[in-house]
Amino acid sequence: MTIYFYKVWQPYGCFSNFSLHGIQIHGTYWSTVEHYYQAQKFVGSTDAVIIPVIHSAQTPEEAAALGRCPARRLRCDWDAVKTEVMRTAVLKKFLTHSEIREILLSTGNEIIVENSAIDYFWGCGADKTGQNYLGKILMSVRAEIRQLVSLTAISDKYL
Numbered sequence: 001m002t003i004y005f006y007k008v009w010q011p012y013g014c015f016s017n018f019s020l021h022g023i024q025i026h027g028t029y030w031s032t033v034e035h036y037y038q039a040q041k042f043v044g045s046t047d048a049v050i051i052p053v054i055h056s057a058q059t060p061e062e063a064a065a066l067g068r069c070p071a072r073r074l075r076c077d078w079d080a081v082k083t084e085v086m087r088t089a090v091l092k093k094f095l096t097h098s099e100i101r102e103i104l105l106s107t108g109n110e111i112i113v114e115n116s117a118i119d120y121f122w123g124c125g126a127d128k129t130g131q132n133y134l135g136k137i138l139m140s141v142r143a144e145i146r147q148l149v150s151l152t153a154i155s156d157k158y159l
Contacts, residue, residue, distance in 0.1 A: 003107055004115040006123075014100040015112065015138055018060040021100060023092040033089040034060035038067025040075075040085045047072040086122075087137045094141055104142050105149075112138045 005012035008019045017033040030036035039054040050072060057063035075081075094101045112135040116123030120130035 002111045002113055004113050006115040012103070012107075012112075014103055015114075015134075017086075017090075017134070018064075019100070020060075021093050021097045023089060023096055025089065025092055028055070030055065030089075031057075032060040032063070033086075033093050035063040036089045037086055038063045041067050041078055041082075042072065043075050045073050045075045047074075083133055083137070086134065087140065090134075090137050091141045091144065094145060101145060104138065105145065107142065111135070112142075 003012055005015040007013055008016050013019060014021065017037060020032060022029055022031050023033060023036060024030070025036060030039075035054060035057060039051045042048045042050050042054075050066060054063050054066045057066060094104055113132050114123035114134040116130070117126040119125065122130075122132070122134040124130040124132050124135075
């Protein structure tokens with residue numbers, strides 16, 4: 001059974017980047033993965049002054065709106081790094097918050113899909129033909145956490 005998620009109040013809503021599960025990366029605390037992701041678009045760009053504004057946005061929706069403003073110039077390597085930026089933040093989120101880590105691990109080997117009707121890159125799009133990169137990242141993070149859990153169990157057993 002494929003697991004679909006989108007809004008934070010729906011089943012598996014903790015998989016959303018808008019879920020209120022903060023992360024600390026490089027010594028900075030971010031309220032949500034969405035805050036971090038949107039701010040990273042401008043690192044080293046001429047519009048980097050927007051980063052603290054995104055950081056202090058009251059909601060992930062506000063952070064997303066600030067980061068999606070087409071008038072701002074993104075960092076020059078954004079297309080090359082955006083999936084790794086997302087993966088780093090998503091992994092940190094699930095390593096930080098045990099309650100949602102357990103939900104992710106409880107999905108077994110099911111396919112995870114961001115059920116966004118408008119996003120054909122991170123989600124599946126309206127016609128389900130999207131690339132679903134966020135779902136792919138979640139499945140990759142799930143596999144990495146499983147491996148870490150196994151290694152921890154092995155080291156605990158023998159240490």
